[in-house]
Amino acid sequence: MRMTRQEILEKLSEILEETMGEGSASGITEDTVLMDGLGLSSVDMLYLIIATEESFGIRFSNIGIMDLKTVGEVADYIEAKLK
Amino acid sequence: MKEQKSNKAPLFSFKYFFYDFIKLGVFLTGWLWFRPKFIYLSEAAKKKLRGGALVLSNHTSYLDPLYLIYGLWYRRQRFVCMKEFYDSKLRGLIFRLVRCIPIDRQNTSFDSLRLITDALKGGEVVSIFPEGHIDWSGDIDAFKSGPVLMSVLSGAPILPVYIEKPRRAFFSRLRIVVGEPLDVVGTCGRRPAPQKLSEIAALLREKELELKKLSEEELRR
Numbered sequence: 001m002r003m004t005r006q007e008i009l010e011k012l013s014e015i016l017e018e019t020m021g022e023g024s025a026s027g028i029t030e031d032t033v034l035m036d037g038l039g040l041s042s043v044d045m046l047y048l049i050i051a052t053e054e055s056f057g058i059r060f061s062n063i064g065i066m067d068l069k070t071v072g073e074v075a076d077y078i079e080a081k082l083k
Numbered sequence: 084m085k086e087q088k089s090n091k092a093p094l095f096s097f098k099y100f101f102y103d104f105i106k107l108g109v110f111l112t113g114w115l116w117f118r119p120k121f122i123y124l125s126e127a128a129k130k131k132l133r134g135g136a137l138v139l140s141n142h143t144s145y146l147d148p149l150y151l152i153y154g155l156w157y158r159r160q161r162f163v164c165m166k167e168f169y170d171s172k173l174r175g176l177i178f179r180l181v182r183c184i185p186i187d188r189q190n191t192s193f194d195s196l197r198l199i200t201d202a203l204k205g206g207e208v209v210s211i212f213p214e215g216h217i218d219w220s221g222d223i224d225a226f227k228s229g230p231v232l233m234s235v236l237s238g239a240p241i242l243p244v245y246i247e248k249p250r251r252a253f254f255s256r257l258r259i260v261v262g263e264p265l266d267v268v269g270t271c272g273r274r275p276a277p278q279k280l281s282e283i284a285a286l287l288r289e290k291e292l293e294l295k296k297l298s299e300e301e302l303r304r
Contacts, residue, residue: 020277042191043228044277049193050236064190 003082008075011055019051020044030072035065049074058082099159101180109149110156117249117257119153122301124262124294131157135203135239136264137230140246141223141291142212150246151210154259161202163211188215196233203237213287223291228277228284231267235275240264243287245294247302258301260294 003011009030016025016038024038034040040048045065052074053059058081068074095103123129138160140151148162162183169178169185178185184202186195202209211233213226234241243262249255265287271279 041228041277043232043280046191046193046196046229046232047277047280053193060193062192062194064187064192066190 003079005075005079008056008078008082009071012052012071012074012078015048015051015055019048028071030070030075032071033069034071034074035069037070052078056082099182101177102159102182105181106152106156106159109152113149113153117150117153119150119257119259120301121154122258122260122297124260124297127263128261132208132242132264135206135237136208137203137234137237137239137241138208138210138244139213139226139230139241139287139291140210140244141295142214142217143219143221143246144217144248146248147212147217147246148210150248150257150259151244153257154244154246154261155208155210158208160208160210163199163209184209191229196229196236199233200237203233203239209233209239213284223288223295226284226288226291228280231280231283231287234267235271235273235280238268238273240266241287243290243294245291245298247295247298258298260298260301262290262294265290 013025013028016028017023020038020040028038032038034045034048035042042065045068049060049065049068056078058078060077063077068077132155138151138155140147140154148160151160151162162181163186164178164183166185166187169175169183184195184198186199199209211230213230214224215227216224218224230241233239242264245260245262247258247260249257265283267283271283275283
Protein backbone atom coordinates (compact mmCIF):
# COMPACT_ATOMS: atom_id res chain seq x y z
CA MET A 1 0.00 0.00 0.00
CA ARG A 2 1.49 3.33 -1.09
CA MET A 3 0.57 6.33 1.03
CA THR A 4 1.90 9.83 1.19
CA ARG A 5 3.13 11.26 4.47
CA GLN A 6 0.08 13.53 4.59
CA GLU A 7 -2.31 10.58 4.12
CA ILE A 8 -0.59 8.68 6.92
CA LEU A 9 -0.93 11.65 9.27
CA GLU A 10 -4.60 12.13 8.39
CA LYS A 11 -5.32 8.48 9.00
CA LEU A 12 -3.45 8.63 12.32
CA SER A 13 -5.63 11.57 13.36
CA GLU A 14 -8.75 9.56 12.48
CA ILE A 15 -7.51 6.60 14.55
CA LEU A 16 -6.78 8.90 17.49
CA GLU A 17 -10.29 10.35 17.28
CA GLU A 18 -11.84 6.88 17.08
CA THR A 19 -9.89 5.33 19.93
CA MET A 20 -9.38 8.23 22.32
CA GLY A 21 -12.60 10.11 21.71
CA GLU A 22 -13.77 13.08 19.72
CA GLY A 23 -11.54 16.13 19.80
CA SER A 24 -8.49 14.21 21.00
CA ALA A 25 -6.67 14.75 17.70
CA SER A 26 -7.54 18.40 17.22
CA GLY A 27 -4.50 20.48 16.41
CA ILE A 28 -2.02 17.65 16.35
CA THR A 29 1.17 18.05 14.36
CA GLU A 30 4.13 15.79 13.69
CA ASP A 31 5.80 17.21 16.80
CA THR A 32 2.89 16.48 19.14
CA VAL A 33 4.17 14.32 22.00
CA LEU A 34 1.81 11.41 22.51
CA MET A 35 2.21 10.57 26.17
CA ASP A 36 3.08 13.93 27.69
CA GLY A 37 1.41 16.15 25.08
CA LEU A 38 -1.86 14.30 24.57
CA GLY A 39 -1.79 12.78 28.02
CA LEU A 40 -1.94 9.17 26.82
CA SER A 41 -1.16 6.43 29.32
CA SER A 42 0.96 3.40 28.40
CA VAL A 43 -2.19 1.33 27.91
CA ASP A 44 -3.69 4.07 25.70
CA MET A 45 -0.53 3.86 23.62
CA LEU A 46 -0.81 0.09 23.25
CA TYR A 47 -4.46 0.48 22.35
CA LEU A 48 -3.66 3.16 19.78
CA ILE A 49 -0.94 1.09 18.16
CA ILE A 50 -3.18 -1.97 17.93
CA ALA A 51 -5.77 0.14 16.10
CA THR A 52 -3.00 1.51 13.87
CA GLU A 53 -1.78 -2.01 13.06
CA GLU A 54 -5.27 -3.07 12.03
CA SER A 55 -5.87 0.07 10.03
CA PHE A 56 -2.57 0.05 8.10
CA GLY A 57 -2.18 -3.73 7.94
CA ILE A 58 1.30 -3.64 9.50
CA ARG A 59 2.96 -5.03 12.64
CA PHE A 60 4.87 -3.01 15.19
CA SER A 61 7.71 -5.33 16.15
CA ASN A 62 10.96 -4.88 18.11
CA ILE A 63 9.74 -1.54 19.37
CA GLY A 64 8.32 -0.31 22.65
CA ILE A 65 5.92 2.46 23.54
CA MET A 66 8.74 4.76 24.68
CA ASP A 67 10.36 4.52 21.27
CA LEU A 68 7.37 6.27 19.75
CA LYS A 69 7.33 9.64 21.44
CA THR A 70 5.74 11.86 18.83
CA VAL A 71 3.12 11.57 16.11
CA GLY A 72 5.92 12.06 13.58
CA GLU A 73 7.85 9.06 14.95
CA VAL A 74 4.77 6.87 14.56
CA ALA A 75 4.37 8.14 10.99
CA ASP A 76 8.06 7.41 10.32
CA TYR A 77 7.62 3.84 11.50
CA ILE A 78 4.49 3.34 9.39
CA GLU A 79 6.18 4.87 6.36
CA ALA A 80 9.15 2.52 6.72
CA LYS A 81 6.86 -0.51 7.09
CA LEU A 82 4.77 0.41 4.06
CA LYS A 83 7.80 0.74 1.77
CA MET B 84 -19.14 -16.80 28.26
CA LYS B 85 -17.38 -17.91 25.09
CA GLU B 86 -15.59 -21.23 25.62
CA GLN B 87 -11.87 -20.78 25.11
CA LYS B 88 -9.74 -23.12 23.05
CA SER B 89 -8.78 -25.99 25.33
CA ASN B 90 -5.17 -26.50 26.40
CA LYS B 91 -4.30 -29.80 24.80
CA ALA B 92 -0.77 -30.05 26.23
CA PRO B 93 -0.12 -33.72 27.01
CA LEU B 94 0.59 -35.06 30.47
CA PHE B 95 4.29 -35.09 29.61
CA SER B 96 5.76 -32.43 27.38
CA PHE B 97 9.38 -31.40 26.82
CA LYS B 98 8.15 -27.84 26.46
CA TYR B 99 6.91 -27.92 30.04
CA PHE B 100 9.58 -30.28 31.42
CA PHE B 101 11.16 -27.77 33.81
CA TYR B 102 7.83 -26.29 34.80
CA ASP B 103 6.52 -29.78 35.64
CA PHE B 104 9.77 -30.61 37.42
CA ILE B 105 9.46 -27.55 39.65
CA LYS B 106 5.74 -28.08 40.11
CA LEU B 107 6.34 -31.66 41.22
CA GLY B 108 9.01 -30.49 43.62
CA VAL B 109 6.67 -27.87 45.02
CA PHE B 110 3.93 -30.40 45.50
CA LEU B 111 6.06 -32.96 47.25
CA THR B 112 7.79 -30.60 49.63
CA GLY B 113 5.54 -27.59 49.87
CA TRP B 114 2.17 -29.23 50.35
CA LEU B 115 3.16 -30.49 53.78
CA TRP B 116 4.94 -27.28 54.66
CA PHE B 117 2.27 -24.79 53.60
CA ARG B 118 -0.84 -27.02 53.86
CA PRO B 119 -2.77 -24.80 51.42
CA LYS B 120 -6.38 -24.15 52.21
CA PHE B 121 -8.66 -23.37 49.30
CA ILE B 122 -11.56 -20.99 49.75
CA TYR B 123 -14.01 -20.37 46.94
CA LEU B 124 -16.14 -17.28 46.58
CA SER B 125 -19.08 -19.26 45.23
CA GLU B 126 -20.05 -22.51 43.55
CA ALA B 127 -19.17 -20.92 40.19
CA ALA B 128 -15.65 -20.24 41.47
CA LYS B 129 -15.17 -23.96 42.14
CA LYS B 130 -15.54 -24.77 38.47
CA LYS B 131 -12.18 -25.68 36.95
CA LEU B 132 -10.75 -23.37 34.32
CA ARG B 133 -10.85 -24.65 30.77
CA GLY B 134 -8.97 -23.07 27.87
CA GLY B 135 -7.17 -19.77 27.90
CA ALA B 136 -7.52 -17.61 30.99
CA LEU B 137 -5.72 -14.76 32.66
CA VAL B 138 -5.14 -15.22 36.37
CA LEU B 139 -4.71 -12.06 38.44
CA SER B 140 -3.38 -12.18 41.95
CA ASN B 141 -2.13 -9.92 44.72
CA HIS B 142 1.64 -9.86 45.06
CA THR B 143 3.14 -9.84 48.53
CA SER B 144 6.20 -12.09 48.24
CA TYR B 145 8.64 -13.70 45.84
CA LEU B 146 6.96 -17.03 46.48
CA ASP B 147 3.60 -15.93 45.04
CA PRO B 148 4.11 -17.75 41.72
CA LEU B 149 4.65 -20.96 43.66
CA TYR B 150 1.50 -20.31 45.68
CA LEU B 151 -0.39 -19.75 42.44
CA ILE B 152 0.80 -23.14 41.21
CA TYR B 153 -1.07 -24.58 44.20
CA GLY B 154 -4.07 -22.42 43.50
CA LEU B 155 -4.44 -23.74 39.97
CA TRP B 156 -2.70 -27.06 40.46
CA TYR B 157 -4.63 -28.67 37.60
CA ARG B 158 -3.31 -26.28 34.93
CA ARG B 159 0.13 -25.26 33.74
CA GLN B 160 0.63 -21.54 34.02
CA ARG B 161 2.86 -19.04 32.27
CA PHE B 162 3.92 -16.21 34.53
CA VAL B 163 4.51 -12.70 33.33
CA CYS B 164 7.78 -11.44 34.80
CA MET B 165 9.96 -8.36 34.66
CA LYS B 166 12.33 -8.28 31.68
CA GLU B 167 15.26 -7.46 34.00
CA PHE B 168 14.73 -10.79 35.78
CA TYR B 169 14.20 -12.72 32.55
CA ASP B 170 17.38 -11.34 30.98
CA SER B 171 19.62 -11.90 34.02
CA LYS B 172 22.09 -14.77 33.72
CA LEU B 173 21.33 -17.22 36.51
CA ARG B 174 17.91 -16.17 37.76
CA GLY B 175 16.80 -15.57 34.19
CA LEU B 176 17.68 -19.14 33.29
CA ILE B 177 14.97 -20.44 35.61
CA PHE B 178 12.48 -17.88 34.30
CA ARG B 179 13.24 -18.94 30.73
CA LEU B 180 13.08 -22.65 31.47
CA VAL B 181 9.66 -22.39 33.07
CA ARG B 182 8.42 -20.39 30.07
CA CYS B 183 7.76 -17.07 31.76
CA ILE B 184 6.79 -14.18 29.53
CA PRO B 185 9.01 -11.10 29.99
CA ILE B 186 7.57 -7.63 29.99
CA ASP B 187 9.50 -4.38 30.05
CA ARG B 188 7.64 -2.17 32.51
CA GLN B 189 9.41 1.01 31.42
CA ASN B 190 9.04 0.47 27.70
CA THR B 191 6.34 -2.12 27.05
CA SER B 192 6.81 -3.66 23.64
CA PHE B 193 4.05 -4.72 21.32
CA ASP B 194 5.81 -8.08 20.97
CA SER B 195 5.31 -8.81 24.70
CA LEU B 196 1.65 -7.97 24.41
CA ARG B 197 1.34 -10.26 21.39
CA LEU B 198 3.18 -13.09 23.19
CA ILE B 199 0.67 -12.92 26.03
CA THR B 200 -2.43 -12.64 23.85
CA ASP B 201 -1.20 -15.45 21.58
CA ALA B 202 -0.66 -17.70 24.61
CA LEU B 203 -4.17 -16.92 25.82
CA LYS B 204 -5.68 -17.49 22.40
CA GLY B 205 -3.75 -20.77 22.23
CA GLY B 206 -5.58 -21.98 25.34
CA GLU B 207 -2.83 -21.37 27.92
CA VAL B 208 -3.22 -19.93 31.40
CA VAL B 209 -1.22 -16.75 31.90
CA SER B 210 -0.73 -15.45 35.43
CA ILE B 211 0.07 -11.85 36.18
CA PHE B 212 0.35 -9.59 39.20
CA PRO B 213 -1.66 -6.52 38.17
CA GLU B 214 -0.26 -4.18 40.82
CA GLY B 215 3.02 -4.37 38.92
CA HIS B 216 5.17 -4.74 42.05
CA ILE B 217 5.41 -6.55 45.34
CA ASP B 218 3.52 -4.84 48.13
CA TRP B 219 5.33 -5.98 51.26
CA SER B 220 2.69 -4.41 53.51
CA GLY B 221 0.03 -6.83 52.23
CA ASP B 222 -2.20 -4.05 50.90
CA ILE B 223 -3.71 -4.21 47.45
CA ASP B 224 -2.68 -1.23 45.32
CA ALA B 225 -4.43 0.03 42.18
CA PHE B 226 -4.52 -2.48 39.34
CA LYS B 227 -2.94 -1.59 36.02
CA SER B 228 -5.29 -1.79 33.06
CA GLY B 229 -2.84 -3.70 30.83
CA PRO B 230 -4.20 -7.13 31.86
CA VAL B 231 -7.72 -5.96 30.95
CA LEU B 232 -6.44 -5.02 27.49
CA MET B 233 -4.85 -8.48 27.18
CA SER B 234 -8.18 -10.05 28.06
CA VAL B 235 -10.04 -7.89 25.52
CA LEU B 236 -7.58 -8.73 22.74
CA SER B 237 -7.59 -12.46 23.42
CA GLY B 238 -11.17 -12.92 24.56
CA ALA B 239 -9.90 -14.90 27.57
CA PRO B 240 -11.68 -14.46 30.91
CA ILE B 241 -9.94 -13.08 33.99
CA LEU B 242 -9.82 -15.15 37.16
CA PRO B 243 -9.08 -13.18 40.36
CA VAL B 244 -7.17 -15.10 43.01
CA TYR B 245 -6.13 -13.87 46.45
CA ILE B 246 -3.12 -15.31 48.22
CA GLU B 247 -2.77 -15.05 51.98
CA LYS B 248 0.75 -16.19 52.64
CA PRO B 249 1.45 -18.10 55.86
CA ARG B 250 2.07 -15.63 58.66
CA ARG B 251 4.39 -18.02 60.48
CA ALA B 252 6.08 -20.66 58.38
CA PHE B 253 4.86 -24.16 59.21
CA PHE B 254 2.60 -22.97 62.03
CA SER B 255 0.06 -21.22 59.85
CA ARG B 256 -1.49 -22.32 56.59
CA LEU B 257 -1.36 -20.80 53.14
CA ARG B 258 -4.82 -19.62 52.10
CA ILE B 259 -5.82 -19.32 48.48
CA VAL B 260 -9.13 -17.62 47.73
CA VAL B 261 -10.50 -18.17 44.24
CA GLY B 262 -13.04 -15.80 42.73
CA GLU B 263 -15.36 -16.12 39.77
CA PRO B 264 -13.99 -15.69 36.24
CA LEU B 265 -14.93 -12.40 34.64
CA ASP B 266 -15.80 -12.38 30.95
CA VAL B 267 -14.32 -9.00 30.05
CA VAL B 268 -15.39 -9.06 26.39
CA GLY B 269 -18.91 -9.96 27.49
CA THR B 270 -18.83 -7.03 29.92
CA CYS B 271 -17.42 -4.28 27.72
CA GLY B 272 -17.27 -5.63 24.16
CA ARG B 273 -14.35 -6.04 21.78
CA ARG B 274 -13.72 -2.33 21.30
CA PRO B 275 -14.15 -0.63 24.65
CA ALA B 276 -13.02 2.94 25.17
CA PRO B 277 -9.67 3.13 27.02
CA GLN B 278 -11.52 4.67 29.98
CA LYS B 279 -13.58 1.47 30.22
CA LEU B 280 -10.38 -0.57 30.63
CA SER B 281 -9.48 1.46 33.71
CA GLU B 282 -12.99 0.96 35.08
CA ILE B 283 -12.72 -2.83 34.66
CA ALA B 284 -9.28 -2.76 36.33
CA ALA B 285 -10.83 -0.91 39.29
CA LEU B 286 -13.68 -3.44 39.37
CA LEU B 287 -11.18 -6.30 39.47
CA ARG B 288 -9.40 -4.66 42.40
CA GLU B 289 -12.76 -4.48 44.19
CA LYS B 290 -13.19 -8.20 43.57
CA GLU B 291 -9.71 -8.84 44.93
CA LEU B 292 -10.59 -6.89 48.10
CA GLU B 293 -13.72 -9.01 48.41
CA LEU B 294 -11.55 -12.14 48.29
CA LYS B 295 -9.22 -10.65 50.90
CA LYS B 296 -12.20 -10.00 53.18
CA LEU B 297 -13.35 -13.57 52.72
CA SER B 298 -9.90 -14.81 53.69
CA GLU B 299 -9.90 -12.67 56.85
CA GLU B 300 -13.37 -13.89 57.82
CA GLU B 301 -12.21 -17.46 57.36
CA LEU B 302 -9.24 -16.78 59.63
CA ARG B 303 -11.49 -15.43 62.40
CA ARG B 304 -13.68 -18.54 62.41
